[in-house]
Amino acid sequence: MAVVSQRRMMRVLNAMGENVVTAEFLAKRAGCSERxxxxxxxxxxxxxxxxxxxxxxxxxLRRSAPATEAETNG
Structure with a gap:
């Protein structure tokens, strides 16, 4: 199995914003194939x-929600 470079993975990760994105969009932004x-x-x-x-x-990309006061105070 081919290993994807860290740089390429970071490009894909950074291309994911707050909205749903397609593999085609991510491929264009990261300069790679959809595969x-x-x-x-x-x-x-x-x-x-x-x-x-x-x-x-x-x-x-589901970003972690900020901790609530109850979670931070135990």
Whole structure:
């Protein structure tokens, strides 16, 4: 299995904003193929990034919500 470069994964990760984006969009932004985007998404998920997806919809990076006061005060 090919390993995707860290630089390429960061480009894909940085191209994900607050909205749902397609593999085609990410590929154009990262300067790679859609297949490489799929590999990047797989590796990013494996490393702990919460990336939501839906068939025919696209990808969404789920950013962590700020901790609530109850969570920070134990």
């Amino acid at each position: 490489t985007v799929y590999r990047c998404i797989s590796e990013l998920r494996a490393s702990g990034h919460k990336i939501l997806s839906g068939a025919g919809t696209g990808y969404l």
